[in-house]
Amino acid sequence: MxxxxxxxxxxxxxxxxxxxxxxxxxxxxxxxxxxxxxxxxxxxxxxxxGRKGTGFSVKKTGDATVALVGFPNAGKSSLLKKLTDVESKVADYAFTTIDVIPGMMGYSGANIQVLDLPGLIVGARIGKGEGRKIISVVRVSDMILFLIDAKEPSHIYSLIDELEALNIRVNKKAxxxxxxxxxxxxxxxxxxxxxxxxxxxxxxxxxxxxxxxxxxxxxxxxxxxxxxxxxxGNCTYMKGIVALNKIDVVDGASLTKYINEIRSRTGMAVIPISVTKSINIEQLKAEVFSRLDLVRLYLKPRDGKPDFEKPMIMKKGATVMDVAKKLNSKTAKNAKFANITGSSAKFVNQKVGTEHEVADGDVITMIYDKA
Ligand SMILES: Nc1nc2c(ncn2[C@@H]2O[C@H](COP(=O)(O)OP(=O)(O)OP(=O)(O)O)[C@@H](O)[C@H]2O)c(=O)[nH]1
Ligand SMILES: [Mg+2]
Structure with a gap:
């Protein structure tokens, strides 16, 4: 144009x-x-x-969505495979992934969608390459997982600059x-x-x-x-964490230096990992889960036992009404109150209204009007 x-x-x-x-x-x-x-x-x-309509079409599913962002060849597809058992083409040259590949990572009862994005090419801000499309996917995710080749630690700053230029603010408040x-x-x-x-x-x-x-x-x-x-007025504020990959091929002293520098300059958590040597993958999953601020709820029927096997996953800040909507959008309007035992309640089986905010670990019984 x-x-x-x-x-x-x-x-x-x-x-x-x-x-x-x-x-x-x-x-x-x-x-x-x-x-x-x-x-x-x-x-x-x-x-x-236009922000909409130009992106890849990815259907958001699961309890939360994480966007994998990194330079070409950082190991994104390898990591996706490790986290989710989804095959995304891995190759020792840049630009292998040209489309968005979604996978599902199970953790602590939650289904977390992980998106393997094509390597972000610096220069997207002036409309180069697929950059803009990638960005539109990043924007609708709940969190960015930066994957950085530990041999190229400065890539993290280029990526943050690039996102800044595209009005995405990482780890900052409005x-x-x-x-x-x-x-x-x-x-x-x-x-x-x-x-x-x-x-x-x-x-x-x-x-x-x-x-x-x-x-x-x-x-x-x-x-x-x-x-x-x-x-x-067009900024998106996003959470982020950094995984420093390929630590099997950098020396310990340099690694410590890089980790500390990235932490202090970006304020983000930095997890050193090796995908191919399977180092720290569980720690990374735990960090992703905790940073997503998800709330696990255990549903209890009125006269039954709570289901501790399969928690219901909500986002932090969710109310009893949000729970009712997630359970069944049609009957949600009949939700009257809930009985809650757990950290959001003052005592066992507290009766709370539909505006009440639930907390991680709550046992909840929904009570409906017989309409
Ligand atoms: N030494 C080492 N190599 C790794 C590690 N993780 C990935 N690699 C290698 O890095 C190369 C690139 O991996 P990919 O997973 O294809 O990287 P990508 O980020 O998806 O690349 P594009 O799709 O091209 O953007 C492959 O040869 C991997 O085997 C690691 O922890 N250590
Ligand atoms: Mg790839």
Whole structure:
């Protein structure tokens, strides 16, 4: 598309200027504006591309979905096979996997869908390769499992940069900034005691987006980037963990150094593994399960024993009503209350309403209206 080529070119120029400008007090503001321009063009490109409809079609099934993200040849297909018994073509050259291959990993009563994605090619942000399609799958997953070749530890930073450029934030919370466009009355900016960009910078950035009237309230110390994320309003915030693979071929001292560096720079858990030598695979499964924040519930019929064999799996934050819906969407509206024994209850068999939030390990009996 000609329009997009034009945008791509402009984007590349701005990115080049941005990376060439040295940071100091005097250029800080200029850099902020460049970032605003870049964010704006990306938004425009994304709208043209459309987020939906361009992706691979993968059906989400199971209790949660994990996206395997890594460079070509990192060992993603080998890992999928190890975790799920699904065959995904493994080869000692890059770009073996060209489609999304789903597998199911059973762990602690949960069925976790793992997606083997084609190796992410840096450059996806300007529409290269299959990058955009891969990203659309990543975005709808519950978590990213980064698979990094331990001989190339810096790949993790390239991947995070790439995702950042595509508006995916890994292991970060959405900034606590209220932003609302208004029709009149100019800019109302409140920052209380928080450290935020100066008023002039904020106004210039908003102008870049064609916004002249707005209310902005900062509830945290905020950078220009935080503000841009909120104004653009198109970021996805995702959980992530890192598996450092092929540790059978790196020395121990380097490995320790890489693990510590990745941990401190990204804040993510790092699990050293070897797929081919079967090292730490169980630890990795445990880490994935725990990071997904799933809740195991044991259903108990009114006059029977709880089923401790097969837990029902919900996402953290689920309520009694969510449980009713998962059990049967048709009868959910008749759910009246539940009796719960476990950590979300104050005492044994506590009667709770449908808004009650369940917790891991709860034994639950649903009570319905006879409608
Ligand atoms: N030494 C060593 N080699 C490994 C390990 N895991 C995978 N490999 C090898 O790395 C190569 C690439 O593995 P794949 O599983 O095909 O990698 P991939 O990430 O799916 O690659 P693409 O689909 O091309 O993106 C194969 O030769 C694997 O045998 C490991 O733990 N140690
Ligand atoms: Mg592969």
């Amino acid at each position: 000609a329009g997009n080529e034009h945008l791509s070119k402009k984007l590349e120029e701005l990115q080049e200027e941005y990376s060439k400008t040295k940071y100091n007090k005097a250029t800080n503001k200029h850099l902020g504006l460049l970032r605003a321009k870049i964010a704006n063009i990306r938004k425009e490109m994304e709208q043209k591309h 900034p606590s900034i209220k932003f609302e466009r208004k029709d009149t009355l100019g800019m109302k900016i409140e920052s209380g005691k928080f450290k935020v960009p100066d008023r002039k910078t904020i106004i210039d950035i908003l102008k870049e987006f064609g916004i002249f009237n707005a209310e902005i309230i900062f509830w945290q110390d905020s950078s220009v980037d935080d503000l841009l994320d909120v104004i653009a």
